[in-house]
Amino acid sequence: MKHSSSTAALGxxxxxxxxxxxxxxxxxxxxxxxxxxxxxxxxxxxxxxxTGVQRVLMMPDLVGIAAGLLRAVEGRRGQGEAAWPEVExxxxxxxxxxxxxxxxxxxxxAAGVAAIVVLGGDGTHRIVAGACGETPLATLxxxxxxxxxxxxxxxxxxxxxxxxxxxxxxxxxxxVRNKRLRLQVGEREELALVEVxxxxxxxxxxxxxxxxxxxxxxxAAFAEPDAIGLSxxxxxxxxxxxxQPQGAWVHCGGEGHGMLAPIAPGLVVxxxxxxxxxxQPDQPVALRSLRGSVALDGERExxxxxxxxxxxxxxxxxxxxxxxxxxxxAAIRRGALHHPAMGRP
Amino acid sequence: xxxxxxxDDLLKAYRTMRTIREFEERLHTDFATGEIPGFVHLxxxxxxxxxxxxxxxxxEDHIASTHRGHxxxxxxxxxxxxxxxxxxxxxxxxxxxKGGSMHIxxxxxxxxxxxxxxxxxxxxxxxxxxxxxxxxxxxxxxxxFGDGASNQGTIFEAMNLASVWNLPVIFLAExxxxxxATSSKFSVACDNIADRASAFGMPGITVDGFDFFAxxxxxxxxxxxARKGGGPSLVEVKLSRYYGHFEGDxxxxxxxxxxxxxxxxxxxxxxxxxxxxxxxxxxxAELDAIDAEVKALIDGSVAKAKSDPKPSExxxxxxxxxxx
Numbered sequence: 001m002k003h004s005s006s007t008a009a010l011g012x013x014x015x016x017x018x019x020x021x022x023x024x025x026x027x028x029x030x031x032x033x034x035x036x037x038x039x040x041x042x043x044x045x046x047x048x049x050x051t052g053v054q055r056v057l058m059m060p061d062l063v064g065i066a067a068g069l070l071r072a073v074e075g076r077r078g079q080g081e082a083a084w085p086e087v088e089x090x091x092x093x094x095x096x097x098x099x100x101x102x103x104x105x106x107x108x109x110a111a112g113v114a115a116i117v118v119l120g121g122d123g124t125h126r127i128v129a130g131a132c133g134e135t136p137l138a139t140l141x142x143x144x145x146x147x148x149x150x151x152x153x154x155x156x157x158x159x160x161x162x163x164x165x166x167x168x169x170x171x172x173x174x175x176v177r178n179k180r181l182r183l184q185v186g187e188r189e190e191l192a193l194v195e196v197x198x199x200x201x202x203x204x205x206x207x208x209x210x211x212x213x214x215x216x217x218x219x220a221a222f223a224e225p226d227a228i229g230l231s232x233x234x235x236x237x238x239x240x241x242x243x244q245p246q247g248a249w250v251h252c253g254g255e256g257h258g259m260l261a262p263i264a265p266g267l268v269v270x271x272x273x274x275x276x277x278x279x280q281p282d283q284p285v286a287l288r289s290l291r292g293s294v295a296l297d298g299e300r301e302x303x304x305x306x307x308x309x310x311x312x313x314x315x316x317x318x319x320x321x322x323x324x325x326x327x328x329x330a331a332i333r334r335g336a337l338h339h340p341a342m343g344r345p
Numbered sequence: 346x347x348x349x350x351x352x353d354d355l356l357k358a359y360r361t362m363r364t365i366r367e368f369e370e371r372l373h374t375d376f377a378t379g380e381i382p383g384f385v386h387l388x389x390x391x392x393x394x395x396x397x398x399x400x401x402x403x404x405e406d407h408i409a410s411t412h413r414g415h416x417x418x419x420x421x422x423x424x425x426x427x428x429x430x431x432x433x434x435x436x437x438x439x440x441x442x443k444g445g446s447m448h449i450x451x452x453x454x455x456x457x458x459x460x461x462x463x464x465x466x467x468x469x470x471x472x473x474x475x476x477x478x479x480x481x482x483x484x485x486x487x488x489x490f491g492d493g494a495s496n497q498g499t500i501f502e503a504m505n506l507a508s509v510w511n512l513p514v515i516f517l518a519e520x521x522x523x524x525x526a527t528s529s530k531f532s533v534a535c536d537n538i539a540d541r542a543s544a545f546g547m548p549g550i551t552v553d554g555f556d557f558f559a560x561x562x563x564x565x566x567x568x569x570x571a572r573k574g575g576g577p578s579l580v581e582v583k584l585s586r587y588y589g590h591f592e593g594d595x596x597x598x599x600x601x602x603x604x605x606x607x608x609x610x611x612x613x614x615x616x617x618x619x620x621x622x623x624x625x626x627x628x629x630a631e632l633d634a635i636d637a638e639v640k641a642l643i644d645g646s647v648a649k650a651k652s653d654p655k656p657s658e659x660x661x662x663x664x665x666x667x668x669x
Contacts, residue, residue, distance in 0.1 A: 017551065020539055024548035025566040025578055031549060033540040064536030202624065203350075206552060206562035291624070305624040 007166045009055040010048060010085075011108035011135075012041060013101055013128055015120035016063040018142050021299075022206040028266030032142045037119055038068035040140065044117055044158035045084040051162025056085045057111055059104035062096045098127045105131040114165035115322055117157060122148045122194050122229065122297035129180065129319040130191050136164070136175050136320040147194045147227035148178075148297070152324060160327040168336035174327040179221040179247065180318030184284075185294065185302050185310040193319075195220040195231040196312055197295040198287055198304075207299040210264055212252070212271045217288060219249045219279060219312050229298055233261040237276040247279030247314040251288075284311040350561070355621055358400060358557055360635050362392040362614055365416040367643045368425055369588075372415075372432065375647065376592040382434045383445040388416030390587035390604075393613035394519050395420035397560025398487060401568045407455045407473040407486040409466030411519075412447050413586070414459025417489055422454035429646035435653035441664060442656045463524075464494035467503025467516070474512040485513040485571045487564075493524025495538045504545040504577070513571035515564065516542075518581040519554065525590045526598045542579035554584030555611040558620075585611075 019032025041058075048056060060066040066089055073087050092103050105128050108116055117138040118128050125139060125148045138161040139149035150157065164174045181192040198217040199209055209215065209230060222242045223234035234240070236259040238248040254274040262268045279285065287294075287310040294302040294310070304310070331337060350358070369389040376385055388395070391413075399408070399420035410417040419425055423439060431438025432446045439449050450458030457469050470486035477484040494500055495518055507514040518538040522529050535541060542549025552563040560582055567578045585607050589596045596604075621627040 016537075020537065020549070020551040022550055022552070022563045022566055024550045025563070025570055025580075031540065031543050033543065034536050035540070062530075064530075067530075067536075201349075202626075203558040203620065205556075205558040206566070207559070303620065303624055 007052045007054060008114035009057055009111065010053055010161055010165050011057045011059075011105075011111075011113040011116040012044065013059045013104055013108075013116055013118045013120070013124070014041060014061070014065045015101060015124035015142070016061040016065055016096075018120040018124050022208050023210060023264050026208070026210040026267070027264040029264060034064050034068065037065050037142055038072065040119055040142065040154040041065070041069055042072055043154040044161075045087070046082070047155050047158030048085050048162045048165075049082060051159060051168070052166050053085045053162045056087045057108050057113060058087050058089050059100065060089050060092065060094060061100065062094050101127045102131045105135075109133055109135045115161050117161055118149065120149065121146045123299045125149055126191060126193050126297045129178075129193055132319055134320060136171075136322050138322040138324070147222075147224070147229050147231050150324060156328065157322075157324055160322055160324040160331075163331045163336055164322060164327055166336075168334065169327050169330045173330040174322055175320045176243070176323045176326075177316070178242065178318040178321055180315050181219060181221050181247070182313045182315055183294065183296070183310065184312075185304070186308045188302065190296055190301065192296040193221060194227075194229065194297045195223070195234065197230045197298075198290070198292060199295060199300065200290070200292045201300065202291055202293065202303065204293055204300045204303055207295075207301075208264070209295050209298065209300065210267060212261075212263065212269045215252045215271065216290060216292065217249065217251050219247065219285075221247045221314060221318075223248055228262050228265060230263055230295070232263060233259075233271050233273075234276070236261050236271075237273055238278065240278070245281055245316055249277055249279055249285070251275040279314040281314050281316045284313045286311050350558075352626060354400065355627055356631065356635070358396055358561075359614075359617060359621070359627070359632060360639065361396045361400075361420050362557065362617065363635055363639045364425060364642070365389075365392045365395065365419050366614060367639045368415060368419060368429070371643050371647060373588055373592065381432060383447070384591045385415075385432065385446045386413040386591050387586070387588040388413050390607070390612070391519060391521065391554065391584045392416055393557040393560050393617070394517070394554045394582045394584055395489070397557050398489075398515075398517055398564040400561060401565045402455070402485070402487065404454050405482070405484045406568075407457055407470060407484070409457045409469040409486070409488045410459045411466065411489055411491055411494070412459065412461055412463070413491070414447070414449060414489075418449050418451070418456055418459065421451075421456045423449065423451045423456050425642065426646040426649060427451075429643070430650040430653050433650035433653075434655055435650055436656050436660070437649070437653040441660065443660070443664065464490060464497030464499040466490055466494075467500045468506075470514050471503050471506050471510075471512055474507065474514045475510065478510070478512060483572050485515060485568050487515045487517050487568075489517045489519060491524065492518070492520045492522065492529040492533055492538060493527075495520075495533060495541070496524075501545075504542075504547070504579070507577035508545045508547050511574070511576040513574075514577040515567045515571060516577065516579045517564070518579065520581055520583050521586045523586075523590065523598070526594070528598065537581065539579055539581040545577075547577050547579060549579040549581065551581045551583060554582035555607075555613050555616060557613055557617050
């Protein structure tokens with residue numbers, strides 16, 4: 001393909017905390033070590049370089065992903081290996097919390113990156129989606145109960161993101177619009193990309209939800225039968241696709257009929273369902289007021305004291321994401337992967 | 346599923362954390378007078394870890410502690426009055442004044458001992474866990490260790506043994522970021538200690554050590570798993586110590602304001618109090634009453650320790666050897 005000096009920069013967000021929560025104990029979720037996150041980023045950089053990306057903005061962190069990448073970047077110097085894009089580590093204060101992700105995304109957006117590659121789970125993507133505006137996301141799963149991000153080899157996501165940044169495909173070909181859920185609890189407003197789950201658990205605690213008897217209600221922006229996590233409870237009653245302009249909900253408990261749901265890796269459990277229905281866009285619904293907590297995309301975030309009013313709205317204008325198969329397909333049809341030094345087949 | 350916390354549980358958790366804090370703050374003050382023999386390593390700041398873990402344990406479960414052991418002792422049920430006397434080197438102490446801060450042990454509550462050997466607890470809990478397993482008892486053993494000990498061979502050997510024999514052990518890594526004066530960023534190759542679990546065929550998780558509720562649930566899941574025969578696991582608790590490695594450590598290796606910032610924003614007692622009062626489970630007056638009771642307890646323990654007798658020459662050779 002042609003390498004253009006005007007190829008836009010790309011951003012990389014790798015959540016240092018993903019893939020390490022309590023679900024390794026309560027289910028058989030995979031452990032996602034820091035070293036493998038660094039490896040994934042190195043594979044991204046190789047693909048970026050092949051598509052002409054010259055500059056990458058990287059979120060720093062306190063647990064060694066950025067440090068590991070820096071060692072890898074410096075280790076390549078003078079080794080005669082193919083050049084990687086210049087990696088610029090964002091100069092920003094670190095809190096070792098979700099705030100770091102939010103800040104990094106805001107800076108990448110201000111710097112005009114073509115897209116942000118996100119390594120994390122549903123929870124990470126939720127934070128990124130709250131700050132990215134119209135900057136598209138290239139999603140990569142490195143978490144646990146992942147319904148939103150792609151479970152894909154990073155090289156291919158890197159290739160698609162690089163081709164998009166280079167202008168080898170159009171936004172219409174490469175990007176898809178996602179739904180989101182907007183939750184209002186008192187004065188507090190939060191977003192979710194997959195589902196909002198109201199639980200009977202009084203404290204945020206270890207964040208994950210793994211006991212079916214603790215689940216009161218689940219509201220899903222999409223609920224696909226082949227997705228792992230809490231949205232699978234909704235999918236078992238009223239499946240809703242990612243591109244369908246509705247969402248769906250279930251109330252759990254009581255004497256309702258039971259159904260089996262894969263709510264976490266290795267955890268297929270019966271969940272009693274008492275009611276279900278569809279969510280229509282831009283029509284707020286009230287959550288049952290109870291003492292408990294609300295999980296956003298699988299992680300308990302908000303404690304409820306039974307006095308707050310909480311409403312939830314499905315919105316169709318959520319974040320843009322890169323459709324990797326469609327991008328690669330369009331790029332190949334256009335000949336964008338032909339190497340300039342070799343003849344055409 | 347971890348047992349839901351009752352109101353009494355919440356009051357107990359707060360009392361335990363406050364007792365540890367008061368005990369350590371008082372030692373910080375008193376050690377500076379030069380009257381206390383030996384070294385003390387204070388646990389202030391890390392209270393949610395010991396408390397969150399030990400509230401899932403019974404007296405029949407065992408723990409092995411570290412040189413920073415006061416919090417583990419109190420959370421496991423060792424009498425703070427006896428501990429204070431022990432630290433002051435008095436005959437009325439938990440170990441008759443012969444052990445001091447780094448060797449407080451009380452087998453009657455399942456406390457195998459603080460330990461001056463970094464990483465020394467791993468092999469000990471493999472022993473108690475093996476005993477429970479061979480006897481068919483549902484008891485678990487917890488090895489508390491730090492980021493420094495995470496690099497010790499004893500910990501790796503113990504993790505391997507626990508995994509090979511499927512022992513009911515929880516390796517509880519309290520990662521406070523510093524091994525003495527060395528930042529774990531320089532000395533722990535994989536940054537997250539939990540990542541090492543997979544090498545020994547066990548699950549490893551990371552949890553916020555400033556949040557009692559998070560530690561309680563995470564440790565509860567690990568302990569329940571071990572009790573049911575699920576084998577060992579590694580729980581990494583990320584937290585911070587408020588004082589130096591030992592009392593007298595000037596902490597020149599820490600950034601200015603680092604500790605104060607944590608005290609102001611993450612402190613486990615502040616977080617706990619804010620959350621249980623905000624949702625109406627506990628009133629501020631109840632918490633204040635516990636604060637006053639705990640202060641009186643610790644004041645009393647210091648006054649008693651100061652006036653209690655020291656071991657005599659005749660005590661020198663007693664308790665040295667034990668016949669089994």
